[in-house]
Amino acid sequence: MSRQVGSTKSAVLLSPDNVLDLFHSVDAFLFDCDGVIWKGDKLIDGVPQTLQFLRSKGKKLVFVTNNSRKSRKQYAKKFLSLGITVHEDEIFSSSFAAAMYLKVNNFPPDKKVYVIGEDGILEELKLAGYTGLGGPEDGKKAVELKENKLFEHDKSVGAVVVGLDQYINYYKLQYGTLCIRENPGCLFIATNRDAVGHMTDSQEWPGAGCMVAAVCGTTQKEPIVVGKPSTFMMQFLLQKFQISPSRMCMVGDRLDTDILFGQNAGCRTLLVLSGCTDQSTLEDASNHIQPEYYTSQISDIYKFLGP
Amino acid sequence: MSRQVGSTKSAVLLSPDNVLDLFHSVDAFLFDCDGVIWKGDKLIDGVPQTLQFLRSKGKKLVFVTNNSRKSRKQYAKKFLSLGITVHEDEIFSSSFAAAMYLKVNNFPPDKKVYVIGEDGILEELKLAGYTGLGGPEDGKKAVELKENKLFEHDKSVGAVVVGLDQYINYYKLQYGTLCIRENPGCLFIATNRDAVGHMTDSQEWPGAGCMVAAVCGTTQKEPIVVGKPSTFMMQFLLQKFQISPSRMCMVGDRLDTDILFGQNAGCRTLLVLSGCTDQSTLEDASNHIQPEYYTSQISDIYKFLGP
Numbered sequence: 270m271s272r273q274v275g276s277t278k279s280a281v282l283l284s285p286d287n288v289l290d291l292f293h294s295v296d297a298f299l300f301d302c303d304g305v306i307w308k309g310d311k312l313i314d315g316v317p318q319t320l321q322f323l324r325s326k327g328k329k330l331v332f333v334t335n336n337s338r339k340s341r342k343q344y345a346k347k348f349l350s351l352g353i354t355v356h357e358d359e360i361f362s363s364s365f366a367a368a369m370y371l372k373v374n375n376f377p378p379d380k381k382v383y384v385i386g387e388d389g390i391l392e393e394l395k396l397a398g399y400t401g402l403g404g405p406e407d408g409k410k411a412v413e414l415k416e417n418k419l420f421e422h423d424k425s426v427g428a429v430v431v432g433l434d435q436y437i438n439y440y441k442l443q444y445g446t447l448c449i450r451e452n453p454g455c456l457f458i459a460t461n462r463d464a465v466g467h468m469t470d471s472q473e474w475p476g477a478g479c480m481v482a483a484v485c486g487t488t489q490k491e492p493i494v495v496g497k498p499s500t501f502m503m504q505f506l507l508q509k510f511q512i513s514p515s516r517m518c519m520v521g522d523r524l525d526t527d528i529l530f531g532q533n534a535g536c537r538t539l540l541v542l543s544g545c546t547d548q549s550t551l552e553d554a555s556n557h558i559q560p561e562y563y564t565s566q567i568s569d570i571y572k573f574l575g576p
Numbered sequence: 577m578s579r580q581v582g583s584t585k586s587a588v589l590l591s592p593d594n595v596l597d598l599f600h601s602v603d604a605f606l607f608d609c610d611g612v613i614w615k616g617d618k619l620i621d622g623v624p625q626t627l628q629f630l631r632s633k634g635k636k637l638v639f640v641t642n643n644s645r646k647s648r649k650q651y652a653k654k655f656l657s658l659g660i661t662v663h664e665d666e667i668f669s670s671s672f673a674a675a676m677y678l679k680v681n682n683f684p685p686d687k688k689v690y691v692i693g694e695d696g697i698l699e700e701l702k703l704a705g706y707t708g709l710g711g712p713e714d715g716k717k718a719v720e721l722k723e724n725k726l727f728e729h730d731k732s733v734g735a736v737v738v739g740l741d742q743y744i745n746y747y748k749l750q751y752g753t754l755c756i757r758e759n760p761g762c763l764f765i766a767t768n769r770d771a772v773g774h775m776t777d778s779q780e781w782p783g784a785g786c787m788v789a790a791v792c793g794t795t796q797k798e799p800i801v802v803g804k805p806s807t808f809m810m811q812f813l814l815q816k817f818q819i820s821p822s823r824m825c826m827v828g829d830r831l832d833t834d835i836l837f838g839q840n841a842g843c844r845t846l847l848v849l850s851g852c853t854d855q856s857t858l859e860d861a862s863n864h865i866q867p868e869y870y871t872s873q874i875s876d877i878y879k880f881l882g883p
Contacts, residue, residue: 475794482793
């Protein structure tokens with residue numbers, strides 16, 4: 270079977286007949302997490318065996334998540350709590366990407382970063398040597414809409430990072446907006462723009478795309494996006510692992526982030542239907558993103574090739 | 577001077593030489609409130625005398641505000657507290673427009689309306705005979721992102737109304753999103769999309785455009801807008817006052833809502849610089865909305881024509 274990266278040709282159902290073609294031509298599997306490895310805090314069936322099988326066959330595993338709520342260290346702990354050992358170097362979260370974006374762009378360490386988001390972003394900023402403000406702490410703050418009352422913001426904030434934030438409030442929206450509008454040169458960075466995410470196993474919740482849109486709506490500015498489908502994280506991956514993109518396979522549950530991310534980078538692509546995309550969405554005429562392969566869940570790989 | 581409605585011809589500075597042309601050809605003045613009548617809770621200089629002067633000359637006055645935080649009754653009280661007598665029938669707020677939109681579209685009274693917004697919307701819905709849910713009350717609610725915990729929403733919600741909401745939180749964003757995504761035929765109504773507003777006299781704050789964008793970002797749907805610059809409110813005005821649009825003058829501080837609203841309806845237009853637009857924005861090459869006239873504040877009319 271010929272390679273179909275970036276193709277609009279219909280996705281092929283993964284099967285015992287074609288799985289070896291993919292398997293032998295790939296050295297590294299890049300996995301999205303929500304909807305692929307887990308849903309909320311619940312592991313998807315057959316994941317541990319599949320990951321173990323792939324490692325035993327010498328495949329490199331990388332976990333690329335747009336969810337910015339945790340740092341890489343916190344994700345490694347989450348994997349462990351679910352019975353899977355993953356090293357934090359194998360994890361690329363959008364929280365890490367935000368900190369790395371500042372790093373590679375020589376963001377001055379004396380400038381501060383305002384965060385509309387959760388702990389993961391603050392932790393990655395700290396590890397990268399930056400001072401983060403805001404985050405969950407500011408979720409407790411209320412505004413006072415009173416005469417002669419000026420809402421003050423820190424003039425040394427040089428970047429606002431916006432990610433998924435279950436503590437979003439008017440205080441933070443005003444704070445971030447003032448920094449972006451009034452601090453000269455202030456960067457507006459979005460971890461990602463996912464509309465929804467499986468914050469729990471039972472349903473979808475507003476994703477970072479919700480908070481990012483809110484800030485766009487008030488600042489009337491567009492952000493720099495560091496998560497999928499932006500290729501910013503891929504540049505890191507390539508540098509770190511020295512594998513050709515054509516020998517990587519991006520495995521995800523989202524067409525507009527995971528599959529597009531893989532295709533943008535020139536990777537093989539496999540869509541799983543265990544997350545937010547179902548077969549009818551994939552086959553709908555309005556969908557113009559076709560992965561090379563699709564299957565119900567990653568354990569199908571193990572089912573077809575395992576002992 | 578010839579009429580320039582909808583024109584891209586540069587705005588003309590209002591002066592003692594041209595003010596009579598505008599004054600004599602207009603029977604009704606439509607005033608925006610924030611940035612024209614007041615800023616936050618502070619009256620703009622010379623407003624009472626100007627309004628009194630216009631009334632004494634037989635001009636009809638109408639107040640058209642995109643701010644959905646108050647109902648018409650609450651706005652009448654606010655005017656009174658500032659020493660100006662305005663009847664609630666002279667006020668057209670976007671909170672009222674949202675309720676009227678449901679009314680004229682025969683929204684079933686047994687369906688409920690979920691509100692991401694403040695008291696004004698709930699009050700107007702009630703006056704129109706509808707049951708509103710959400711609003712400031714839900715600003716106190718927190719979400720629980722726990723396994724097997726399902727976030728429930730009312731299946732009888734048939735419309736979600738989104739306006740400016742200083743109590744915005746993740747609970748309300750999820751509630752509104754679930755209604756729009758899961759309740760068949762559920763309407764998504766935006767009071768307006770103003771990026772910012774003068775919630776206080778001293779600075780601008782995120783406007784309804786912030787909350788509306790957040791809901792668009794997570795639902796990936798576009799709303800029905802009932803406030804300016806949509807002409808929905810104008811249909812009401814015209815029906816009520818029986819004045820030709822060409823004999824009305826829309827007076828506002830915003831190009832993309834007030835002036836566009838006036839032009840869309842075929843009204844004369846006057847921009848005041850007492851709110852969120854300054855002369856450099858008006859004259860910037862990137863601005864394609866030109867009012868017929870502009871002046872620093874509405875009291876200039878009184879200054880040029882008064883005793």
